[in-house]
Amino acid sequence: MKLLEGLQQDENIANDQDHAHFMHMSVPRIGIGMDASVTPLRHGGLSLVQTTDFFYPLVDDPYVMGKITCANVLSDLYAMGVTECDNMLMLLGISTKMTEKERDVVVPLIIKGFKDAATEACVSVTGGQTVLNPWCTIGGVATTICQPNEYIVPDNAVVGDVLVLTKPLGTQVAVNAYQWLDQPERWNRIKLVIGEEEVRKAYQRAMDSMARLNKIAARLMHKYNAHGATDVTGFGLLGHAQVLAKHQKNEVSFVIHNLPVIAKMAGVAKACGNMFHLLQGNSPETSGGLLICLPREQAAAYCKDIEKQEGYQAWIIGIVEKGQRTARIIDKPRVIEVPAKDRDVVLW
Numbered sequence: 001m002k003l004l005e006g007l008q009q010d011e012n013i014a015n016d017q018d019h020a021h022f023m024h025m026s027v028p029r030i031g032i033g034m035d036a037s038v039t040p041l042r043h044g045g046l047s048l049v050q051t052t053d054f055f056y057p058l059v060d061d062p063y064v065m066g067k068i069t070c071a072n073v074l075s076d077l078y079a080m081g082v083t084e085c086d087n088m089l090m091l092l093g094i095s096t097k098m099t100e101k102e103r104d105v106v107v108p109l110i111i112k113g114f115k116d117a118a119t120e121a122c123v124s125v126t127g128g129q130t131v132l133n134p135w136c137t138i139g140g141v142a143t144t145i146c147q148p149n150e151y152i153v154p155d156n157a158v159v160g161d162v163l164v165l166t167k168p169l170g171t172q173v174a175v176n177a178y179q180w181l182d183q184p185e186r187w188n189r190i191k192l193v194i195g196e197e198e199v200r201k202a203y204q205r206a207m208d209s210m211a212r213l214n215k216i217a218a219r220l221m222h223k224y225n226a227h228g229a230t231d232v233t234g235f236g237l238l239g240h241a242q243v244l245a246k247h248q249k250n251e252v253s254f255v256i257h258n259l260p261v262i263a264k265m266a267g268v269a270k271a272c273g274n275m276f277h278l279l280q281g282n283s284p285e286t287s288g289g290l291l292i293c294l295p296r297e298q299a300a301a302y303c304k305d306i307e308k309q310e311g312y313q314a315w316i317i318g319i320v321e322k323g324q325r326t327a328r329i330i331d332k333p334r335v336i337e338v339p340a341k342d343r344d345v346v347l348w
Contacts, residue, residue, distance in 0.1 A: 156249065233288055269283070
């Protein structure tokens with residue numbers, strides 16, 4: 001993100017432009033540092049909302065990886081409260097280390113997963129770019145045109161709000177633990193706290209969570225008067241909370257008390273000598289949930305509604321208090337195992 005700050009326009013230039021286009025004056029311009037860019041258009045009252053993302057494969061199922069990628073790209077729009085996306089492009093770097101046969105099997109599956117997730121989000125994928133590359137990379141671009149009431153500028157948190165999280169943490173730990181099943185020296189470090197079947201189940205839960213769209217969570221942000229949100233991805237829960245806090249108009253700070261974590265993953269993280277920094281909020285997540293600032297009196301109803309519509313939980317994890325636009329996790333946060341009880345036939 002630091003590297004992109006050079007792209008940020010000079011304030012004076014931006015202001016001159018705003019005067020040149022009088023329609024811009026009442027429409028915010030949001031750029032580097034937040035989840036999506038919001039650009040006022042020269043056509044009255046409309047804004048272009050756009051985001052891009054790409055990363056390396058982290059699960060061994062190419063179809064699911066395609067779905068996770070699409071969900072992750074769209075997540076940046078959903079974090080702005082935008083629920084409808086007008087267009088998507090797909091970015092695909094195909095590894096030169098794959099044989100032709102591997103390519104012929106893997107690439108169509110990745111594309112199908114991406115496309116199926118886009119269909120679920122009611123958006124078409126109209127093109128993209130494919131390159132040969134030493135590493136396999138997958139990503140996309142999501143674009144939509146919005147009226148001001150269709151997005152939520154993420155800067156209105158007030159003292160007394162609460163923080164809600166819509167997906168559990170621990171995806172990185174679950175993926176790594178699964179990979180360690182084939183690495184005896186790594187596996188020996190965690191096998192005292194978790195069994196092989198439990199690792200496989202945690203991995204399935206992580207894949208299911210990462211492939212899930214944040215669309216309903218975004219729609220309900222409008223219904224329950226959210227004051228702003230971000231999605232939890234590569235910087236971990238605390239990293240994204242800090243970025244969101246920094247962008248608030250009011251002098252507020254975020255304090256996180258509860259950490260919902262995929263079952264058993266907190267124990268695995270501890271057994272690894274804290275290499276993940278999971279309980280410190282610094283473990284990267286992929287396609288994580290939305291972290292939302294909600295009025296205290298609306299938050300419980302939001303969590304109940306999302307569970308009713310999606311069949312998945314959301315949690316109140318912290319509070320907004322007076323402060324200097326910072327975020328922190330308390331010394332001994334309460335870890336919420338997700339799910340609380342393991343049932344044989346279902347994931348959650």
